[in-house]
Amino acid sequence: MINNKVLGIILGGGQGSRLYPLTKDRSKPAVPIAGKYRLVDIPISNCINSDIKRMYVLTQFNSASLNAHIKNTYHFSFFSSAFVDVLAAEQTINSDEWFQGTADAVRQSMHHFLQNDFEYALILSGDQLYQMDFNDMIKKHEESGAEITIATYPVNAKDATSFGLLKTNDENIITSFIEKPGEELLPNWTSDVGEEMDKQGRHYLASMGIYIFNRNLLKKLMDNPDTNDFGKEIIPQAIENHKTLSYQYEGYWTDIGNIDSFFEANLGLTDDVPQFNLYDSNGIYTRPRILPTSKISGTILNKAVIGDGCIIHAEKIDRCVIGIRSRIGKNSLISNTYMMGNDSYESLKDVADNKIDIMMGIGDRCYIHNCIVDKNCRIGDDVRINGGRHIDNIETDTYLVKDGIVVIKKDATITKGTIIG
Missing domain, CATH: 2.160.10.10 (Hexapeptide repeat proteins)
Structure with missing residues (x-):
């Protein structure tokens, strides 16, 4: 079954310098994890498990091994509209530059996306470890009448300065957003995150870099060539004029941005009951090897x-x-x-x-x-x-x-x- 309302867009990231030397010869989504997978398998598997089977992976740095992995892994029926395609940065009549940021990557690739019928664009990061059913997020997006939905995650004060933080009203509509605030600003950005999260000292709602955009709004926002990044520009500007919902997620999630977090995420799989559970009915898919x-x-x-x-x-x-x-x-x-x-x-x-x-x-x-x-x-x-x-x-x-x-x-x-x- 394919959810034809949704098109998946996976951002491959730039040079991935904080994961160097693992990214010396490969793009960040192609970095091997858990002994047999690649990072890009995580968002792709989450999409497949949510019946979202039309996906683009946007990349521009050392993409050869990523291309080969996707080509050798994700094969769907000849009679299906499902696909996982890599879109590398390319020179066109409209642009001869590399992707300048997350939003610019989407902007430069919009002509490919618009060849497909879809109501919602699900925009994901290619370097996160988590398992999420996107259907629930899409359902909440539709029920609320939102134009944008942002997946959010409660974090503690130590981590809060590394994320975009937001505040919501009683209906989980986002009212304000700040990208990577300094420690002195944190007292003004605490949120009601629920009793369990509060006990853990996770008082701040952070953007997970997972977005749902209505098709027409995304097209309109991408018409502005002066905005290059979702977190720094698109989201802070959009919440002023467009209904933006917070979808709070409380399962396991980690942003694999540096060597230390990558190392701990992998060794965490050896725990008796790992937080990221590979032994689940909704598994992670990868290249089948004999x-x-x-x-x-x-x-x-x-x-x-x-x-x-x-x-x-x-x-x-x-x-x-x-x-x-x-x-x-x-x-x-x-x-x-x-x-x-x-x-x-x-x-x-x-x-x-x-x-x-x-x-x-x-x-x-x-x-x-x-x-x-x-x-x-x-x-x-x-x-x-x-x-x-x-x-x-x-x-x-x-x-x-x-x-x-x-x-x-x-x-x-x-x-x-x-x-x-």
Whole structure:
């Protein structure tokens, strides 16, 4: 079934510099998460589970791997109107510039959107972790007679300065909005968020960057070439003249904007009952791969999420997410680590003929702690990586340390006996 009233528009973001080096060779929505998915799978899956099966993904930075992932993943029936298409920034008669912001990305792509019949545009971010039934949000939008609906999330004072904050009246209609206020302004922006949220100290309503626009209004707003961003310009200006509803969401949601939040979101999946629950009837979809089951020999596993096709001989794996096709050698200790895995297996003949000095994966007798290991890395035997706040931020050709997290760069080789931290 397809909800033909709604068109999904997923914003791929810009350079994603706060997630560097994970975004060095790929766009932010293409960053691997949870051992087998990509970030873009989250909003696409939420749409599919809400019967919204016509989607555009807007991107302009390192989009090749994202294009390939979407092409290889989201196939619908030949007799269906469903699609997931990538729209990269393009030169046209009307514009020869890159996307200048979230609203400008939508503006430059409007001629593609308007080729479709729809009543509402659902605009989503490509770098958030959450599970939401958009049908309820759409229903509230229709019932209220709103022209715009913004999904909102209660946050605490520490986080409030990083978001657009809003206030509402008794009918949840937004009356005022401010983008990323300073701490001194926060006392004026508290909201009635409900008893449970109040107990948690989450007194501020933040915009989640999830919007519903009526088609005609979006078209009208996009006619103004001087507004480039939804949060900074479109939303603050629109609430003055257009009925804008707040749709308060209280489930799990995190904005994966930096290395620290990305790291914690992934390791959170190892909890007994994770806040972001992959083990749900409304699952997350991704590329179907024909991989063997994982093979684990003599390893103590504690709070470990293991992807398909892994070969593991480690001594212990503790609170780790291990991605597809990962290889971990004997007597290695791995903890608090997200290992993204590999894109392919290495030839057993090349290994037997000693053509490969350091195999993809983690070697024998290694100690890896507080670490993100990007795709296709080679970590030699006897390597010790001990991440933590005791290490200064630093970047080399093969790794980066940020806020105590060691990130091994994609395709990097860490030579045997290396010590980091």
